[in-house]
Amino acid sequence: MKTYSIKTFGCQMNHSDSERIAAVCESMGYKKASEYEIADLYVVNSCSVRQKAEDRVYGLMRNLQKLKSKKPEIKTVLTGCMAKRDIRQGQKKSLLYQQKYQETLKKQIPALDIVIEISEIHKLPEILGKKVNINPVEYLSIKPKYNSTFQAFVPISTGCNKFCTFCIVPFTRGEEVYRPYEEIYNEVQSLVTNNYKEITLLGQNVNSWRSDTTGHLKIPIPKYRDQNLIPKEYLDFPYLMESLADIEGDFWLRFTSSHPYDINPRLIEVIAQKDNIAKQVHFALQSGSDSVLKRMNRYYTVSEFKEKVDFIRRTIPNVAITTDIIVGFCGETDKEFEETLKVCEEIKFDQIYIAEYSQRQGTIAAKFYKDDVPVAIKAQRKQLLEEVLKKGALENNKRLIGTTQKALVYQQKKGTKEGLIARTTHGKDVFIECDEDCSHLIGNFVYVKIQQAKEFVLEGYLIK
Ligand code: SF4
Incomplete structure (x- = not known):
């Protein structure tokens, strides 16, 4: 029997996508390779968020080239963020650009046989000449081959409409597409029936999820900047969380990621009311300086973020608040960074995922701003922020002693x-x-x- 191997880079969304890729491979009769070196089909699910992640993919591809020279019949597939660049100049131009981009990638990486967008992964059997009927054809609807028997990721949407200037995601995953309510509900219900204990809903911005009342909405609908403007006929994220939490069984619900602009009071109240929704809210501050937030195109100010933190802490007792921060974004001055330190000292986050800014070709920041903060300064700022984080996190954790x-x-x-x-x-x-x-x-x-x-x-x- 032929075997497959999947290498996954990047976020939880990519790891969840890999569970769908595994299901597609198995539908073609492949089984998971017991050792990496012996597979017949290699799928690389790539990440473009940082240069380092892309460099690792190039390194892996060089290794695959060596394997291919010994066994030429091996097939290699690249999917994930590196497989797509959308320039949004109309569908036809976009398609041509995409084709050209994929051809260039294949020239750069001789080991590569197939480049395929993740949203097209159900077409892989057809490309490989295998007669398999993957039904349904929406990639998010493919029944995944879960990696764990008690923890599962359930994507509810993909893509992002926010266009933060530093981020490549809107160009690699495209506009937001929401999974229908009924499909999400059925997947979670079946996981609970099968004794899964921790279910994490995934999306680039879960708060903008919506579905129509029939639960069959498949196309992206107009973006509503203000959640209060979402028409009543659309189900929203707080409704989804509330109804999933009502499924009978002993399980926890989590979700990631949330954009601070879209996180709304109703969601916070639902988290407070439902015992089985985890008491952790992760939402990305990115910077504690209003001027940096503006350059990042983040849609909120520091004081608006702090108001949300206050509301969350008032509504959900003992909640943990975690965040993401980028240090050394284009033009970040010492004063702007000190503002970030000050906000983090005040908020006392339970965890901060700190990234040193890494410029990505194709982003708005790469086009309009200079990546002018020296590498050594970025590293120093990261270290200073880590110190603040440790102090706050320790203080929060000590409160749990004896509980x-x-x-x-x-x-x-x-x-x-x-x-x-x-x-x-x-x-x-x-x-x-x-x-x-x-x-x-x-x-x-x-x-x-x-x-x-x-x-x-x-x-x-x-x-x-
Ligand atoms: S909200 Fe911003 S950072 Fe998050 S995926 Fe969308 S564009 Fe990227």
């Missing part, structure tokens, strides 16, 4: 101290020391008494 937390065990920890790693509703890792083998608890909820707190991990013991 009992429900947590989902997801990993066994070996080494000097053996035990389990579980995740709390706040998205915090907790180490549980075990005297005997307790690996049977992986995939189950447990109750943990918290004894110790570090910046990014808690420690505790099992409550029987």
Whole structure:
């Protein structure tokens, strides 16, 4: 039997897409290769968010070239962000540009046989000359081959209409497309029936998800800048969360990512009311300076962001708030960066995913701004921000000492101290020391008494 291997780069959305790619490979009769070197079909699901991610794909492709020289019948496929560039100049021009872009990629990467957009992945069997009927044809509707037996990602939309100046996503994934309500509901219901414990809804901006009341809306509908303007006949994200949380069963719902502009009070109230929606809100501040936010085209000011944080903390007791920040964005002065430090000191985030700005060809920033902050300054700013993060996160975590937390065990920890790693509703890792083998608890909820707190991990013991 022929085998396949998938390499995934980048975000959770890409990892979720790879579960659909695996389903397509298996529909053609391939089975997962036990070792990377022996596969007959290689699919690389790429990421373009940072240059480093693209460099790794080029490195991988060089390795595949070596494998191909020994076994020429190997087929290689590139999909994901690197497989698409949309210049949005009308459909025909866009298609021509896309074809030219893919041809150039193939010239640059001799090992490459097929370049295919992720939204077209259901066409892979046809391209490879395999007679398989992938039904339905919408890529998000393909039934995934889940990697885990207790944690699942469920995409609810793809693409983004926001056009943050630093971001390549609107050009690689295109405009927002929403998955119909009924399809999402059925997938979550079936996961709960099959004993999945943690279900994470995914989208580039989950808050802009909508579906019509029949649940069959398949085409993107006009963008509504203000969520309050969404016509009543459309179901929105708070409604989706509320109805999924009402499914009977012992499970947690999470979601990512949220744009601060679109996160609305109704969603926060739903999170507060439903015990099975995780008490963690992740929304990306990106910068604590209004002038930088303007250059980033982020649609909100720092004070509006802080008002939302206050509302979230007032409405959801003990909530964890996490964020993303880019340091060293084009033209970021010392003063602008100090504003970011100050806001982070005030908010005391539980986690900050810090990225040093990396210019991406094709983005608005690459066209209009200069990437003029030196690499060493970016690294220094990252370090300073990490210090602020550690202080705030530790302070937040210490408040959990002495409390009992429900947590989902997801990993066994070996080494000097053996035990389990579980995740709390706040998205915090907790180490549980075990005297005997307790690996049977992986995939189950447990109750943990918290004894110790570090910046990014808690420690505790099992409550029987
Ligand atoms: S909201 Fe901005 S950063 Fe997020 S995917 Fe859309 S364009 Fe990119």
